[in-house]
Amino acid sequence: MKNWRKKDSLWLPKLGNEKGFITILTGGVPVAGFDKTSLISWWSLDEESGTRNDSHGTNHLTDVNTVEYASGKKSNAARFVSSNAERLSCDSNTTLQMGQEQDFSLLAWVYFDSLSVVHVMAKPGEYYLYTPNNGSFYFYNEVNEAAVAIPGGILSSTWYFIVGWYDAVNNRIGILVNNTYGQELSSAGRAVGTNALSLGGNTTWGGYLTGRIDEAAILKRLLTNDEKTWLYNDGAGRAYSEL
Amino acid sequence: MGLPDIPPGIEKKVNKILSDLVIALVSIQSNYFQVNKKMWQGIKTPVLTPKDGVASAPDKSLKPTDQKESWTDAVIPLPASMEISTAVDVYEGPLGWGYMVRGEIEIAQKKWGKVINIGPETWHGHAWA
Numbered sequence: 001m002k003n004w005r006k007k008d009s010l011w012l013p014k015l016g017n018e019k020g021f022i023t024i025l026t027g028g029v030p031v032a033g034f035d036k037t038s039l040i041s042w043w044s045l046d047e048e049s050g051t052r053n054d055s056h057g058t059n060h061l062t063d064v065n066t067v068e069y070a071s072g073k074k075s076n077a078a079r080f081v082s083s084n085a086e087r088l089s090c091d092s093n094t095t096l097q098m099g100q101e102q103d104f105s106l107l108a109w110v111y112f113d114s115l116s117v118v119h120v121m122a123k124p125g126e127y128y129l130y131t132p133n134n135g136s137f138y139f140y141n142e143v144n145e146a147a148v149a150i151p152g153g154i155l156s157s158t159w160y161f162i163v164g165w166y167d168a169v170n171n172r173i174g175i176l177v178n179n180t181y182g183q184e185l186s187s188a189g190r191a192v193g194t195n196a197l198s199l200g201g202n203t204t205w206g207g208y209l210t211g212r213i214d215e216a217a218i219l220k221r222l223l224t225n226d227e228k229t230w231l232y233n234d235g236a237g238r239a240y241s242e243l
Numbered sequence: 244m245g246l247p248d249i250p251p252g253i254e255k256k257v258n259k260i261l262s263d264l265v266i267a268l269v270s271i272q273s274n275y276f277q278v279n280k281k282m283w284q285g286i287k288t289p290v291l292t293p294k295d296g297v298a299s300a301p302d303k304s305l306k307p308t309d310q311k312e313s314w315t316d317a318v319i320p321l322p323a324s325m326e327i328s329t330a331v332d333v334y335e336g337p338l339g340w341g342y343m344v345r346g347e348i349e350i351a352q353k354k355w356g357k358v359i360n361i362g363p364e365t366w367h368g369h370a371w372a
Contacts, residue, residue: 062336091366
C-alpha cells in the first residue's frame with residue numbers, strides 16, 4: 001500500500017513525493033497537496049463562542065473577553081472587537097516554542113472591519129505576524145523582520161492570507177501575502193521565550209483587532225511554494241478537512 | 244525582578260488596589276455568573292496608563308460593547324484616583340470559566356504589568372514584569 005494514501009475514505013494513488021510534498025493527478029491536471037508533517041496546530045475557528053479547538057493538535061485556544069463569530073473564509077471565523085481587548089490565547093508549551101535551530105511557519109487569514117495596529121498572531125518575545133497600520137504586513141522574530149507593503153494599502157472588509165516563516169538553516173525570515181506580495185531576507189537569529197500565544201492581540205503590546213481571523217496554523221517546518229499556492233487556493237483558502 | 248519602588252511605597256500602594264479589587268470581585272462575579280451565564284468584564288481604566296506614581300481618575304462608565312454593566316453599574320469599588328490602570332478580563336477555556344485582574348503602570352518610561360488569575364487557567368497570572 002505504500003504507493004497509495006487514504007483521503008476522505010478513498011484510496012488515491014501517490015504519484016509523486018518531493019520534499020514531503022504530495023502530488024496527485026486529477027483529470028490529468030497536477031494538483032498540489034499539503035503535507036501534514038510537522039503541522040503543530042490548525043485552528044479552524046468555526047466555533048460560535050468559548051474555546052476554539054485545535055483541529056490538529058492540542059493547543060486549544062481560550063476565549064478572552066468573549067470573542068464572537070462571523071462569516072469566515074471557510075465556514076465561520078473568530079470575530080474580535082479591539083475596544084473589548086478580545087483575543088484567543090494558549091499557554092506556552094514546547095510545541096509552540098521554537099528553538100534557535102527550528103524552521104517554522106505561521107499562517108492565517110485576516111479581515112479588518114477597521115484598520116489599526118494589529119497583532120494577528122503573536123507569541124511576544126518570539127514571533128509576531130502584525131501590521132503597524134502603515135499599509136504593510138510584518139513577520140518579526142524579535143531580531144529581524146520581513147515586511148511587505150500592499151499596493152494601495154491594506155483595505156478594510158478584505159481578506160488577506162498571510163504566511164510568515166523562519167528558515168533556521170539559512171538564517172532567513174520571510175513573509176508572503178495573498179501568495180503575491182512577499183519579502184525574504186537574512187536574519188541574524190531569533191529569540192525564544194515562554195509567553196502565551198495569542199490571536200487578535202495580546203496584553204504585552206495590545207494590537208487588538210477589530211475584524212476576523214480564520215484558518216490559522218503553525219508548523220515546525222517551511223512550506224514549499226506549491227503548498228503556499230495550494231493553501232491560498234486563488235483566494236478561496238483551505239479548510240482543515242481539505243488537508 | 245519586581246516593580247521599581249519609585250516613588251517609594253508605590254508598589255505596596257498599587258498592589259493594595261489590585262488585592263482590594265480581587266476581594267470585591269469574588270462575590271460580584273459569582274452572582275453575575277448565576278444571572279448572566281458569563282463573567283463580568285471591566286474595561287481598562289484609566290485608559291491612559293498612569294506614569295511614575297501620578298494618580299488619575301478611573302472612568303467608571305466604561306463597558307464592553309457586548310455587556311450592559313459598566314464599573315459603576317456592577318458596583319465595583321475603585322479608588323477616586325489611581326496610580327495604575329486596571330482591567331478585569333474574563334475567559335472561557337478548555338478548563339472552564341475564570342477571570343483575571345490586570346494592573347498596568349509606567350515607571351521611567353517602561354511599562355509594567357501584573358495579572359492576578361482567579362480560575363482554572365493559572366498560566367494567565369504573573370507578578371510585576
